[in-house]
Amino acid sequence: MRTAACLGLVGTGFALTEKVQQISQKPLLANACPSDSVLHNSECRPADFGASFATDNIQQNHTVTLEEARELVQDVEDFPWTFLPECYSNGDNQEPLCVFSDQNFASGRGIVLVTTSPLAYQMLKKPAFSQPDALSRINQHDNPPFEERDFPGKGRGLVANKTLHRGDQIFASTPLVLTHPAIYDLVESERLRLQHHGVDTLPPTTQSLFWKLLGHFKGDPVEDRINTNAFDIAIDHVQQYAVMPEIAMLNHDCRPNAAYFWDEETLSHYVHATQTIYPGEEITITYINNERKREARMAHLKANWGFDCTCSSCAAHPVFAAGSDARMQAIEDIIEALNDWSSSSTATPEVAELLISLYEQERLQASMGVAYKHASEVYSSFGDRYMAIKYAQLSIELLHLDRGFNDVDVRFMIAMAKDPEQSWSWKKRVGHKRFEGSCGHVH
Numbered sequence: 212m213r214t215a216a217c218l219g220l221v222g223t224g225f226a227l228t229e230k231v232q233q234i235s236q237k238p239l240l241a242n243a244c245p246s247d248s249v250l251h252n253s254e255c256r257p258a259d260f261g262a263s264f265a266t267d268n269i270q271q272n273h274t275v276t277l278e279e280a281r282e283l284v285q286d287v288e289d290f291p292w293t294f295l296p297e298c299y300s301n302g303d304n305q306e307p308l309c310v311f312s313d314q315n316f317a318s319g320r321g322i323v324l325v326t327t328s329p330l331a332y333q334m335l336k337k338p339a340f341s342q343p344d345a346l347s348r349i350n351q352h353d354n355p356p357f358e359e360r361d362f363p364g365k366g367r368g369l370v371a372n373k374t375l376h377r378g379d380q381i382f383a384s385t386p387l388v389l390t391h392p393a394i395y396d397l398v399e400s401e402r403l404r405l406q407h408h409g410v411d412t413l414p415p416t417t418q419s420l421f422w423k424l425l426g427h428f429k430g431d432p433v434e435d436r437i438n439t440n441a442f443d444i445a446i447d448h449v450q451q452y453a454v455m456p457e458i459a460m461l462n463h464d465c466r467p468n469a470a471y472f473w474d475e476e477t478l479s480h481y482v483h484a485t486q487t488i489y490p491g492e493e494i495t496i497t498y499i500n501n502e503r504k505r506e507a508r509m510a511h512l513k514a515n516w517g518f519d520c521t522c523s524s525c526a527a528h529p530v531f532a533a534g535s536d537a538r539m540q541a542i543e544d545i546i547e548a549l550n551d552w553s554s555s556s557t558a559t560p561e562v563a564e565l566l567i568s569l570y571e572q573e574r575l576q577a578s579m580g581v582a583y584k585h586a587s588e589v590y591s592s593f594g595d596r597y598m599a600i601k602y603a604q605l606s607i608e609l610l611h612l613d614r615g616f617n618d619v620d621v622r623f624m625i626a627m628a629k630d631p632e633q634s635w636s637w638k639k640r641v642g643h644k645r646f647e648g649s650c651g652h653v654h
């Protein structure tokens with residue numbers, strides 16, 4: 212099962228992070244857009260807060276344009292960013308948080324990182340920055356297999372305009388904005404300034420993609436757009452929030468027909484169909500861990516994203532919702548039983564088949580890779596080579612779509628499909644009882 216930490220959008224939870232008291236402002240690189248000004252509409256404008264700065268390059272009280280701020284780095288050898296970064300620290304010896312902007316990233320789409328200097332420079336080593344060919348399949352948004360539509364109560368969404376099959380790629384996009392969660396430790400004025408500065412340093416066509424995004428929570432227009440649309444991703448085990456404007460057009464459904472994953476090497480977010488999607492059908496993803504009962508799903512969506520979920524599973528008649536909740540409970544119980552490798556385990560291939568059937572009944576196709584993995588392991592544990600391979604193969608396909616290229620379970624299932632006899636689970640349960648009940652069926 213996916214963990215909430217790897218999932219979903221930022222939501223207000225982070226925006227409401229408690230403010231740190233007594234924060235001192237520490238601009239580090241004063242000769243960027245100076246720290247006594249705010250970047251707005253491509254110009255540094257005087258701000259009514261913060262220390263005043265004069266440097267060799269910038270005269271005090273001079274309003275520095277973005278172009279001038281860019282010129283300041285042109286003579287600096289091997290400087291990887293388009294503008295000198297502006298930074299703030301909360302004064303608690305934490306790494307300062309800075310705006311690192313590269314307008315050349317992804318063939319001119321650009322990217323802005325509002326993060327710590329060590330992380331920004333770590334990202335520069337990723338193939339996304341260091342090997343431009345790594346992005347040759349990314350950000351190809353011409354002739355998309357979908358159209359934008361309005362959905363009453365949900366805003367805009369995307370509808371397939373051709374038949375999409377399981378495994379078809381719908382998107383692969385690099386973020387426009389990547390922010391570090393520690394920015395919520397800065398005082399609000401500094402945090403907003405870094406976010407505004409960041410967006411203002413993106414190339415103009417990319418900025419318009421950002422401004423087209425929905426702001427659900429109101430408040431500051433830049434922060435609102437980030438909070439409404441950012442995905443929670445990890446880079447070198449550090450959590451960050453990433454805004455991909457194309458993918459942010461997908462609405463939530465507790466029974467989605469598409470899945471997404473983040474690839475650290477290409478700094479790209481992929482979305483694929485996990486089942487056949489016919490023309491006219493809305494393409495949806497889940498914003499949460501949806502393998503839970505209805506009330507828990509709805510409460511999570513309301514608390515973090517501020518909307519009342521009206522997807523068909525959330526809107527179902529209470530009788531059908533109760534049936535669905537009972538199946539979700541059965542799924543949880545079965546997974547617990549299948550994870551029991553003791554001699555008293557009740558796990559059998561029949562139980563794993565029931566798990567698969569429950570996932571299908573619940574229309575959880577996007578998460579089926581997990582059910583297939585359990586089935587593969589159970590068959591392996593009873594020494595059934597070909598059923599172990601069959602389910603390992605099915606698992607590889609769906610886990611790939613849901614977890615990406617480097618997922619540990621994907622690697623494990625690839626090894627299983629090749630040679631179940633080498634798996635740690637092989638024949639672990641041989642001799643265990645397989646059937647219970649008078650008529651030989653699983654109850």
Ligand SMILES: C[S@@+](CC[C@H](N)C(=O)[O-])C[C@H]1O[C@@H](n2cnc3c(N)ncnc32)[C@H](O)[C@@H]1O
Binds near residue numbers: 368439460516519521
């Ligand atoms: C990432 S945006 C999705 C695209 C958005 N509908 C738009 O018009 O740009 C997330 C926002 O869409 C809306 N939304 C997404 N899924 C929804 C759903 N199942 N029910 C109601 N609103 C939804 C909410 O306002 C949510 O904050």
